[in-house]
Amino acid sequence: MTxxxxxxxxxxxxxxxxxxxxxxxxCADRTPQRGVSTGDAQQPCEEAKAQKAFGAQDDSALxxxxxxxxxxxxxxxxxxxxxxxxxxxxxxxxxxxxxxxxGSGFIITPDGFILTNSHVVHEANSITxxxxxxxxxxxxxxxxxxxxxxxxxxxxxxxLAHVRLADSENLRVGQLVIxxxxxxxxxxxxxxxxxxxxxxxxxxxxxxxxxxxIQTDAALNPGNSGGPLVNSAGEVVGVNTAMxxxxxxxCFAIASNTAKLVAxxxxxxxxxxxxxxxxxxxxxxxxxxxxxxxxxxxxxxVLVVSVEKNSPAERAGLREGDLVVAFNDxxxxxxxxxxxxxxxxxxxxxxxxxxxxxxxxxxxxILPAESQPLR
Numbered sequence: 001m002t003x004x005x006x007x008x009x010x011x012x013x014x015x016x017x018x019x020x021x022x023x024x025x026x027c028a029d030r031t032p033q034r035g036v037s038t039g040d041a042q043q044p045c046e047e048a049k050a051q052k053a054f055g056a057q058d059d060s061a062l063x064x065x066x067x068x069x070x071x072x073x074x075x076x077x078x079x080x081x082x083x084x085x086x087x088x089x090x091x092x093x094x095x096x097x098x099x100x101x102x103g104s105g106f107i108i109t110p111d112g113f114i115l116t117n118s119h120v121v122h123e124a125n126s127i128t129x130x131x132x133x134x135x136x137x138x139x140x141x142x143x144x145x146x147x148x149x150x151x152x153x154x155x156x157x158x159x160l161a162h163v164r165l166a167d168s169e170n171l172r173v174g175q176l177v178i179x180x181x182x183x184x185x186x187x188x189x190x191x192x193x194x195x196x197x198x199x200x201x202x203x204x205x206x207x208x209x210x211x212x213x214i215q216t217d218a219a220l221n222p223g224n225s226g227g228p229l230v231n232s233a234g235e236v237v238g239v240n241t242a243m244x245x246x247x248x249x250x251c252f253a254i255a256s257n258t259a260k261l262v263a264x265x266x267x268x269x270x271x272x273x274x275x276x277x278x279x280x281x282x283x284x285x286x287x288x289x290x291x292x293x294x295x296x297x298x299x300x301x302v303l304v305v306s307v308e309k310n311s312p313a314e315r316a317g318l319r320e321g322d323l324v325v326a327f328n329d330x331x332x333x334x335x336x337x338x339x340x341x342x343x344x345x346x347x348x349x350x351x352x353x354x355x356x357x358x359x360x361x362x363x364x365x366i367l368p369a370e371s372q373p374l375r
Contacts (some may be wrong), residue, residue, distance in 0.1 A: 002365075010359065017096070018020060024360065029109050031167045041184070045287060046334055048138075052317060064174075069176065069232045070176075070178055070190070072234065072236075073163075073167065073178050073230050073231070073233065073234040074174055074178060074180065074190050074230075074235075076163075076181055076234030077106070077131060077163055077178075077228055077230050077234050077236070078160045078175050078188055078190075079132050079133075079161035079183075080106050080107040080132075080160075080162050080163045081104065081105075081106050081132065081139050081180050081188065081227060081228060082104070082105050082106065082114060082130060082131055083102060083104060083129070083134070083182045083187050084102060084103045084104065084105050084114075084116060084120055084121065084128070084129055084130075084226065085100065085101075085102045085127070085128045085129075085130065085137070086100065086101050086102065086103075086120065086121055086124035086126065086127050086128075087099070087124065087125055087126045088098050088101070088124055089125050090102075091205060091232070098125075101120075101179075102182065102185065102223055103116060103117060103120030103121075103182070103223060103225045103226045103227075104116065104120075104121070104182045104223065104225060104226040104240070105129070105153070105162065105223055105226045105227070106162060106163050106180075106183035106226075106227065106236065107160050107162040107163065108165065108263060108325060109162055110160050110162050112154045112155045112156060113152055113153075113154050113161075113267060114129065114139065114152065114154065114155065115151075115152055115226070115239060115259060115263055116150075116151055116152075116153065116225075116226030116264065117149050117150065117151065117226040117239065117313045118144050118146045118148070118149045118150055118204075118205070118240075119146075119149055119205060119223045120149045120151070120225050120226045121141060121144065121151050122144055122146060122151070122205075124141070126138070126139070126214055127139040127141065127153055129153070129155050129325070130187070131157070131160075132187075132188060135156040136158065137151040137157050138155070139155045140153065140154055140269060141153055142154050142266055142267060143266025143267065143269070143270040143272075144266070145163075145262055145265075145266060145272045146204055146206040147204050147206045147210075147272065147274070148208075148210055148254065148258060148262050148282075149204050149210065149241055149254065149270070150207065150239065150254060150259060150263065150266070151260075151266070152267055161237045162235075163235070164235050164236065164261065165235070165236050165256045166233070166235035166236060166237050166256055167256070167257065168212065168214070168237050168238065168256040168257045168258075168374075170233075170238055171195055171214065172195065172198075173194075173195050173196070173198060174195060175195045175231065175232075176192065176194060176231070177192070177193060177194065177195055177214075177216050177229050177230065177231060177237065177238075178191070178192045178218065178229070178231075178343075179191045179192075179193070179216070179218040179219070179224060179227060179228075179229050179230075179240055179251075179253075180228055181223060181224035181225075181226070181227025181228075181231065182224070183220070183221035183223040183224045184222060184223050185223060186223075189224075191218045191219040191220070193216050193217040193218030194217060194218075194251070195214060195215070196215040196217050196249070196250070197214075197215040198211050198214060198215070199211075199212060199213075200212075200213035200214070200215050200252065201213060201312040201336070202242065202252060209336045209339065210254060210258070211258070212254075212255040212257065213253070213254065213255070214229065214237070214238045214253045214255055215250065216229065216251050216253060216255075217249035217250070218244045218251060219249070219251070220240055220242075224240045224243075225240060225241060225242075226239065226241075226317065228240070236256055236259075237255070237256050238253030238255055238256055238259075238298075239254045239259050240252075240253045240257075241254050247253040252302050252343060253317075272344070273341060273344035273345055273347060273370060273371075274342060274370070274371045275311075275342045275344065275345075275346040275368035275369065275371060276311075276342055276368060276370070276371040277311065277312045277313045277318075277342065277345065277353075277366060277368050277369075278307065278308035278311020278313040278314065279302075279304050279305075279306065279307055279308065279313045279324075280304075280305045280306040280308075281302040281324065281335050282302070282303050282305055282335065283301075283302065283303075283333075283334045283335060284301060284302075284303040284326070285299060285301065286298075286299055286300060286301050286322070286323060286356070287302055290356060290359060293359075293363055296315065296325055296331075297331045298331045298332075298333035299333075300323070300333040300334060301323040301332065301333065301356065302323065302324040302332055302333075302334065302335055302337075302338055303322075303323055304318055304319065304320055304321065304323075304355075305320065305322070306320060307319065307320060311369070312366050312367050312369050313366065315366075315367070316353060316364045316365060316366040316367075317364055318353070318355065318366075319356070319363060320356040322356070322357050323355060323356040323357075324338065324353060324354070324355050325354050325355065325356055325361075326353070326354035327351060327353055327354070328341070328351050328352055328354075329354075344370075346368045347368060347369065348367065348368070348369070348370075349367075350365060350366075351365075351366050352364070352365060352366070353356065353365075353366045
């Protein structure tokens, strides 16, 4: 590489690193060129100063608009955000032991129903809700669904502010979102960020995959669990649920459409009904020759690792080593796919399971039973 030195009169001033604006560096010290009037030389400097002033005003206006948007959204939602204190008692060899914890939630109806995470209130012996105005109320567990990490509790209190759940299908990557909650016991904390990705999946504590997870860089900490993720209009688009501790800016929320569906079932029935067939399985690739021979739409299947005694799978004749490739003609390529088709509507309804046994394709009639809730 050859480095050529410029003459001193043509050397660029290091002031350009300060990004002062086009033509603004050292305008007052510039010597007019021969044949050019002083007025003409000053004109570019005046234009540069005007551009600089306009840019500063424009940035200030954008910043003020951003601040007003966040403040307005928080003002609409914050009164409905609550702090949840729980106590759990465990029997240990030396007697009973009690531990406490806390999380967040938000009021979804004026008659006291509160949406939060399942892992916040699961197996709690007592639940206390702290409202934004300082009132405390005991709460009762209405319903709990560990498979989606959502739960509904209820308090008996008058004059309750509540939120509106938006349609999460309208979200876009890069959209402004605001997280409100009680991280580490600091009540009514607000963080803002953007939607980093949509359509993520993550495992619930029960082992099932939760679909349509929102990834955001709005900072979340322990205690934010169950709090709302809000859009710029002050509508809830997600329920904050998890973060990756070693990472920075990778946090997750359950989409509001999932929350609306689950909350409705929990308020009505107290639980979510799902079907099961009684197998343990793992995702495996199918031999390419088998895929081509049977014209299978997917190259993966669920390998049956074990069959539960007296289960629908055992009664249907399913064996260890079978590959489940379809359920009622719906292709099955993973355990997650199998979970998605085993919904409440399938309980007690005859279905057809397509399996590959060695190299033979079999159709097995099966009658899914109701899955028992996690305890």
